[in-house]
Every structure is written in C-alpha cells, then in structure tokens.
Amino acid sequence: MSNAVPNKSSLVIVYHRQPYEEVVENGQTVFRPNRSPNGIVPTLKSFFRRTAPGAGAWVAWKLARPGESFERAVHIDDVNGGYTVSRLGLTAEEVESFYHVTSKEALWPVLHSFPSLFHYDNADWDTFRAVNRKFAEAAAAQAEDDAVIWVHDYNLWLVPAYLRQLKPRARIAFFHHTPFPAADVFNILPWRREILDSLLACDLVGFHIPRYARNFAELARALAGAEIAETRPVDPAFAAPGQALSEPDMPTLLRQGGRRIRLDSAPVGTDAALIGSVVERPASRAQQQEIREGLSGRRMIMAVGRTDYTKGMIEALQGFERLLERRPALIGEVKLVATSVRAAAQMKVYEDTQRDIEALAGRINGRFSKLDWTPVVLFSNSIPFETLLSYYNVADICLTTPLRDGLNLVAKEFVAAKRGSPGSLILSEFAGCAVELPQAVLTNPYSKRNLDRALDEALDMPAAEAAARMQAMEKAVHDCDIACWADHIFGEFEAIGFESRSAAVAA
Numbered sequence: 001m002s003n004a005v006p007n008k009s010s011l012v013i014v015y016h017r018q019p020y021e022e023v024v025e026n027g028q029t030v031f032r033p034n035r036s037p038n039g040i041v042p043t044l045k046s047f048f049r050r051t052a053p054g055a056g057a058w059v060a061w062k063l064a065r066p067g068e069s070f071e072r073a074v075h076i077d078d079v080n081g082g083y084t085v086s087r088l089g090l091t092a093e094e095v096e097s098f099y100h101v102t103s104k105e106a107l108w109p110v111l112h113s114f115p116s117l118f119h120y121d122n123a124d125w126d127t128f129r130a131v132n133r134k135f136a137e138a139a140a141a142q143a144e145d146d147a148v149i150w151v152h153d154y155n156l157w158l159v160p161a162y163l164r165q166l167k168p169r170a171r172i173a174f175f176h177h178t179p180f181p182a183a184d185v186f187n188i189l190p191w192r193r194e195i196l197d198s199l200l201a202c203d204l205v206g207f208h209i210p211r212y213a214r215n216f217a218e219l220a221r222a223l224a225g226a227e228i229a230e231t232r233p234v235d236p237a238f239a240a241p242g243q244a245l246s247e248p249d250m251p252t253l254l255r256q257g258g259r260r261i262r263l264d265s266a267p268v269g270t271d272a273a274l275i276g277s278v279v280e281r282p283a284s285r286a287q288q289q290e291i292r293e294g295l296s297g298r299r300m301i302m303a304v305g306r307t308d309y310t311k312g313m314i315e316a317l318q319g320f321e322r323l324l325e326r327r328p329a330l331i332g333e334v335k336l337v338a339t340s341v342r343a344a345a346q347m348k349v350y351e352d353t354q355r356d357i358e359a360l361a362g363r364i365n366g367r368f369s370k371l372d373w374t375p376v377v378l379f380s381n382s383i384p385f386e387t388l389l390s391y392y393n394v395a396d397i398c399l400t401t402p403l404r405d406g407l408n409l410v411a412k413e414f415v416a417a418k419r420g421s422p423g424s425l426i427l428s429e430f431a432g433c434a435v436e437l438p439q440a441v442l443t444n445p446y447s448k449r450n451l452d453r454a455l456d457e458a459l460d461m462p463a464a465e466a467a468a469r470m471q472a473m474e475k476a477v478h479d480c481d482i483a484c485w486a487d488h489i490f491g492e493f494e495a496i497g498f499e500s501r502s503a504a505v506a507a
Contacts, residue, residue, distance in 0.1 A: 001012060002455045003470070004080050004423060006048040006360075007054075007348075007480070008142060008143060008144045008147070008300065009053075009055050009056055009084060009142050009143055009144065010051055010052065010055045010056075010144050010147050010148065010498070010499070011047065011048070011051045011055065011056050011057070011147060011150070011493075012057045012058075012059060012142050012143045012148070012150065012177075013027055013044050013047065013056070013057070013058050013059070013146055013150050013153045013419070014055075014058075014060075014135055014139050014149065014150065014152060014154040014156060014159060015041075015044060015058070015059070015060055015153070015156075016057075016059040016060060016061055016099070016152075016153070016155055016156065017041060017043070017059065017060055018061075018085065018087065019034075019045050019058050019076070019085060019202060020032060020033060020076065020085075021033070021034060021071035022034065022062075029070075029311060029424065030159050031074075031153060031344070033078065035146065035385065035489060036382070037288065039409070040177065040268065041173075042056075042074060042271075042451065043081075043268065043271075043411065043482050044152075045078075045080045045485070046078040046080055046386060046482075047150075047486065047488060047489075047490075048081055048083045050079050050362065050486075050490060051081070051083075052446075053081055053082060054075075054082050054083070054172075056080075056081070056082075056083035056084070057083060057084040057085070057086060057139075057142035057143070058083060058084070058085045058086070059086045059088065059135060059138045059139045059142065060085065060086075060088065060373045061086075061087070061089075061090045061095070061135075061466065062087040062088065062089055062090070062249070062363070063089075063091075063092060063095060063100050063190075064088060064089030064090060064091055065092075065169075068268060070087065070089070071087070071104070072086065072087055072089070072410065073085065073087065073142075073326050074087070074294050076489055080114065081292070081399075086138045086139075086141065086142050088134055088135060088494070090131065090134075093126060094130075094131055095129040097128070098124075098127055098128050098131040098155070098156060098349055099126040099382060099471075100288050101122050101123065101124065101153065101481075102122075102123045102124055102125065102128045103128075104347060104349075105117075105119040105122055105123070105347075105349070106118060106119055106120060106122070106123040106189070107155070107157075107189070108154075108178075108310075109155050110179070110185060110186065110188055110189055111154060111180070111181060112179060112180055112181075112260050112310045112391050112403070112404040113179070113181050113182075113185050113332065114310065114403075115185060115188050115293055115307070115368045116208050116406075117309070117349065118188055118189075119194045120190065121216075124189055124265075125332060127479035128158070129158060131158070131217075131345065132156060132158035132159050132163050132379070132477070133155055133163065135151075135159050135163070135164060136159045136162030136163045137166065139151075139159070140166040140170075140211060142168050142403045143170060145169045145170065146169045146170060146497065147167070147170055148171045148173060148493050148496065148497070149163055149167070149170050149171070149172050149173070150173045150174075150175065150493075151163075151172065151173070151175075151202075152174075152175050152177065153176065153177045153178065153354075153409075154176065154178055155300070157195045157198055157199065158194070158195070158198045159198070160172050160174060160198045160199060160201040160202045161194075161197060161198035161201045162198075162200040163184050163201070163252050169266075171203045171493075171496045171497050171498060172201065172202045172203055172204075173202060173203060173204040173205075173206065173492070173493065173496065174199060174202045174204070174205045174206065175206040176205075176206065176207050176208070176406065177207075177208075177268075177353060177406050177407070178406040179404055179405070179406050179432070180207060180212035180213075180215045180216050181215060182215050182218070183215070183218055183219040183222055183223070184316065186219055186443065187219075187223070191380075192223065193223060193224070196223055196224055197451070198290065199216070199220075199226065199256070200220060200224060200226065200257070200259070200261055200399040201259075203260075203261065203262060203496040204261070204262045204263075204264060204267070204492055204493075204495075204496050205248050205261060205262070205263055205264070205367055205388065206263075206266060206489070206492070207263075207264070207265050208265065208266070208267045208268065208406050208407045208432040208433075208507045209245060209265050209267060209407075209432045209435050209459055210238065210239075210247040210250035210435075211246070211247050211435075212232045212406075213245055213250045213252075213263045213264070213265045214250050214251060215253060215278050215447075216263065217251035217254060217263060219490075220254055220261075221254065224256055225243065226255065226261075226290075227255040227256065228251045228253075228362060229253040229254060229255045230251065230252045230253035230256060230411075231249050231250065231251050231252065231259070232249060233248065233353070233471060234247055234249055234250055234265075236475070237479075238265075238267075238435045238436060239403075240435065242440040243319070243429055243434060243435060243442070244279060244429040244430055244434070244444070245429065245430065245432065245434060245435050246435055248262070251263050251267050252264070252266060255268075261393065262492065262496065265359045265421045266485055266488045266489060266492075267351040267407055267432060267433060267435075267436055267480065268273075268409070268479070268482070268483070268485050269315070269408055269410055269412065269480050269481040269482040269483070269484055269485045270412040270413050270416055270481060270482060270483075271481065271482045272416040272478045272481045273478075274410075274476050275389055275413060275416040275417050276416060276417075276419055278385075278386055278389050279392075279393045279417050279419055280419070281386075282367075283386075284355045284389065284393075287386075287390040288390045288393050288394050289385065291390060291394045292394055296417075297393070298332075298334060298335055298373070299334045299335070299396040299397075299459070300334070300335050300336075300337060300391075300394060300395045300396055300397075300401050301334065301336045301337070301338070301395065301396065301397040302334070302336075302337050302391055302392060302395040302397070302398045302399065302401070302414070303316045303320075303336060303337070303338040303339060303398075303399045303401075304339045304388070304398075304400075304410045305339070305341075305410065306340065306341040306342075306343065306401075307340045307341060307342050307343055307353050307354045307357065307380075307400070308343070308350065308353065309349065309350075309353050309403075309404065310401075310402060310403050310421050311340075311376075311402050311405070312400075312401035312402045312403050312405050312445045312477060313338065313340050313353075313357050313401075313461045314353070314357060314360060314450065315445045316401045316445075317336070317338065317357065317360045317361060317376070317405070318360065318362065318374070319399070319401070319445075319448070319451040319452065319455055320336045320364065320399075320455075321360070321363075321364050322448065323453055323456075324364070324367075324375065326452065326455075330348060330371075330459075331368055331375075332370050333357075334372070334375075335374070335375060335376075336375060336376045336399075337377045337379075337395070338357075338361065338377070338378050338379070339376065339379040339380075339382070339383055339388075340357045340377075340379075341379075341380065341381065341382045342354055344380070350417065351480055352502060354380070358377070358378065358380070361376045361378040362375050371401070372422045381435050383427060388413075389413070389417045390422065392413060392414045392417035392418065393416070393417045393418060393419065393448075395419065396422070396423055396424065397423065397424045397425075397426060397455075397458050397459070398410070398411065398414040398423070398424075398425050398426065399426045399455075400425065400426065400427050400431065401426070401427075401428045401443065401445040401451065402428050402430060402445070403428070403430060403445055403446065404430050404432065405428070405433075406432050406433060407430040407431070407432040407433050408427075408431040408432065408433050409430075409433075411427050411431065411433050411437060412433060412477050413424055414438075415437070415470065415473045415474055415476075415477045416474070416478075417478050418474070420467075420470065421470075421472065422463060422466055422467060422470070423466065423470055424440075424441055424458035424461055424466050424469070424470075425437065425440040425441065425469075425470075425473065426441045426443055426454045426455065426458050427440035427442055427443070428443060428444070428445050429442045429443065429444060430444075436476055436480065437471040437476060437477075439468075439469040439470075439476075440469070440471050440473065441457050441458045441461075442454070442455045458502050464481075468505055488498060
C-alpha cells in the first residue's frame with residue numbers, strides 16, 4: 001500500500017464496503033486481503049485486472065471517528081494490478097441514519113416484498129441524499145470524463161443522478177444485488193420517482209435474473225413513461241417454466257427523455273474452481289474426516305445465512321422440528337448444523353430475529369436431545385471459509401429457504417463444494433438462483449406442507465437420482481461461474497463504450 005495516488009481512472013467501482021480488511025498492528029494501519037477469497041468484494045476487485053495498469057479506482061466509506069485523521073485516497077498494489085481506493089469519511093451518525101435506518105428499515109423491507117415492515121417515520125431522506133451526493137463527488141473526483149462508473153446496490157440509488165450532473169460524459173452502470181420488486185410494492189416508497197429518475201440516468205442497469213429486470217422496466221414504463229424498446233427471449237438455462245421467478249423473455253432497452261438505458265440480467269457466479277481446490281487440500285480432507293467421525297454415521301443438514309428476517313432461518317428450523325415430530329425414527333439419526341451470523345449493527349429487527357432463532361434452536365434441543373446426540377448446532381459467528389466448505393462437502397442436505405433473495409451464493413457454494421459427492425439441495429423458489437438450479441428440490445418456504453414435502457423428498461431420494469441432479473447443478477455452477485459473470489459484464493461495459501486493458505494496450 002502507498003499513499004501516492006495515480007491519475008484519474010477509466011473504471012471506478014462504487015460500493016459501500018472497503019475492498020480489504022483494515023487492522024492496526026503495532027500501531028500501524030495494515031490492509032489485509034478479505035478472509036474469504038470468495039464473495040462479491042474479491043470478485044469486484046478482479047475487474048481491475050482488465051483495466052490498464054493503475055487505471056482502476058474504488059470508492060467506499062470509512063467511519064470517521066472524532067479527532068482521527070486518515071488518508072482519503074490510497075493506492076493498493078495486489079494481485080489485481082493496483083488501484084486507488086477513495087475513502088469517504090462518514091460520521092457514526094451518518095452511517096446510522098443512511099445505512100442502518102433509511103436503507104435497512106425503509107428500503108430493505110420493500111425490496112424484499114415485506115411492506116408491513118416498512119418504517120417511514122424513522123427515515124432521514126435528507127441524510128440519505130447527502131451521503132449519496134458524497135459518494136458521487138468522490139467517484140467523480142477519481143474518474144476520467146468518459147470513464148465507466150459502476151455503482152452497486154440500493155443504498156446508493158441516488159448516486160447516478162448526481163454523477164450525471166458532475167460527469168455528463170461518463171458511462172454510468174448500476175448493479176442490484178437485491179431483488180427488485182413489482183411496481184405495486186416499490187411504489188410504497190414515498191421517494192419512488194426520485195429513485196427511478198436516478199436509475200434512468202444510467203447507461204446500464206443490471207440485475208441477477210430476468211424477473212427483476214422486467215419489474216424495473218414495468219415500473220419505468222408506468223411511473224416515468226419510459227418506452228420498452230427491445231425485448232429478447234431468456235436463455236433456456238434460466239427460463240424453466242412454472243417457477244415462481246421464471247420469465248420467458250425480458251426487456252433489454254428502455255428509451256426515456258431522449259436517452260437509451262440498457263437492461264441486463266446476469267446472476268453472479270461463485271469461484272467454483274477455487275472452492276474445488278480448497279476442499280481437495282490435505283488439511284480440508286482431514287477436517288472433513290473429523291466431521292464425519294463426529295457424526296458417527298448420522299446424516300447432516302446444513303442451513304447457512306446471516307441473521308435477517310428475509311433469509312428463512314426460522315422457517316428452516318421450524319421445518320426441522322416438524323420433521324422430528326413427523327418422523328420419530330429420525331430422532332438421534334439426523335443433525336442440523338445452522339449458522340445465523342449476527343448483524344454487525346444493533347438493529348432491533350435483527351436482534352428480534354436472532355433471539356427467535358436462538359430460542360427455537362434451544363426449544364428443539366430441549367425437546368429431542370439425547371445423551372449422545374444434540375439435534376441442532378447453531379453458530380452465531382461466521383465460520384472460516386475453508387471450514388464452511390468442509391461442512392458443505394460432508395453434508396447430506398443443504399437447506400436454503402429464504403423468503404426472498406436477490407441471488408443466494410450459499411446454494412452455489414454448496415454445489416461446488418460437493419465435488420460430485422452425494423447430496424441434495426433444498427432451495428426456496430424465491431431465491432434468485434432457483435432459476436439457474438431447477439434440479440434442486442424446490443420449495444415454497446411460506447407453506448409448511450411444501451417445506452415438509454421437500455425435506456422428505458431430499459431425505460428419501462434414491463442415490464442415482466440425487467447424483468444426477470447434483471451433476472446437473474454442478475455443471476450449471478461451473479458453466480456460469482465468476483469468470484463467466486465477469487466476461488458477461490465486460491461485454492456490457494464495452495457496449496456502452498469501455499475499453500478493456502487489452503484494447504488499451506493494443507492502442
């Protein structure tokens with residue numbers, strides 16, 4: 001790391017998190033790579049490998065503590081070729097208002113189609129605007145006039161409008177990592193037109209799956225009079241009929257106010273090759289054997305997520321409890337290993353969810369435990385990446401039941417970690433990745449009977465059928481891995497005028 005900041009950048013990524021872990025060692029600030037080499041932050045950093053050397057920049061916030069000074073822009077040299085990080089200082093009050101209250105209490109429930117949990121009175125839209133303006137100014141300061149500026153996720157919805165004012169020639173792209181709801185749900189937001197107008201200032205708006213792109217296009221048509229100018233059939237790999245989130249075609253171009261806005265859907269992949277290499281390491285193999293020995297021949301179900309009412313962990317635990325009630329022969333023969341990672345901030349809605357999860361796990365253990373067997377093991381802190389992959393490799397079933405999810409990488413990581421070994425994936429049809437993995441045992445987590453059916457089906461599935469399904473899902477996860485996603489996104493960037501490193505070097 002150095003404090004020398006290079007010239008302006010041709011690709012600027014705007015994301016709320018810093019692209020490293022910042023720690024203090026012996027009184028010195030040290031930037032470490034993310035503990036997990038998989039996930040969205042390492043993936044986004046890899047995009048800088050395709051820019052000319054030093055031509056990438058990242059904009060994120062950093063908590064500005066009273067009396068503390070820090071370098072506003074630093075240069076990072078790592079495997080991605082070097083890039084600038086512009087660190088936007090936000091006070092604790094700004095973070096609380098912008099992120100924990102307005103983003104999480106007002107916007108998050110609407111995005112996930114939980115309008116009953118929408119809280120308007122607490123929202124501070126003026127602070128939300130001001131913080132988004134700061135992000136836009138920081139990005140504009142790093143960007144060449146015709147740069148691609150790639151903004152990520154709903155908490156930065158207003159950044160494109162400010163960028164269009166500050167950098168009128170820039171190519172502005174936006175990617176939603178969350179679901180995008182239907183217009184009748186989105187319109188609950190009092191700021192709906194301001195948000196939509198900002199997104200329509202983009203050159204490219206991307207989503208994980210076609211359904212979310214269609215929802216956005218229909219909102220733009222109804223609320224802003226945008227014209228849906230082009231539509232294309234959905235790739236057959238993502239268009240299995242009859243699913244909750246399937247779409248036969250999707251809008252790809254909007255026209256509004258003399259501008260053209262490209263729409264794209266591209267589900268983020270996982271680093272399947274990396275996951276495969278990790279589970280084959282001797283240390284991982286030894287850990288897997290230790291897990292198997294600890295099970296003593298019992299079957300294991302995994303349920304992994306962070307503490308959030310949208311993630312369906314309560315529904316998963318309740319389904320497991322009903323399984324033991326319904327099939328008493330399984331008492332002592334199957335174990336549920338669940339991770340529900342606590343939110344970093346003390347937010348009441350998440351605290352209530354965590355308390356309910358812990359109480360439910362305690363109740364199940366109190367009802368069914370034996371001297372040599374505890375039905376539920378609950379982790380409230382994150383498990384190291386390598387350890388989690390070992391659990392996935394050993395697990396018989398992965399129970400992934402979000403009530404609504406933009407994508408859900410847990411399902412893909414489980415499939416990649418199995419490496420062709422036996423196992424079943426139970427997957428909510430309301431997770432975005434369900435359109436990619438129709439061979440999973442799909443379930444509607446809102447229905448107790450449907451979830452019960454899915455658990456029974458996965459537990460009783462013939463080995464040959466389970467192997468065939470897993471092989472098909474493994475192929476899908478490898479075919480649409482993180483490299484495939486990056487290639488696709490760069491194709492979209494080139495369509496709006498970006499020159500990759502290879503083109504720049506050739507010139």
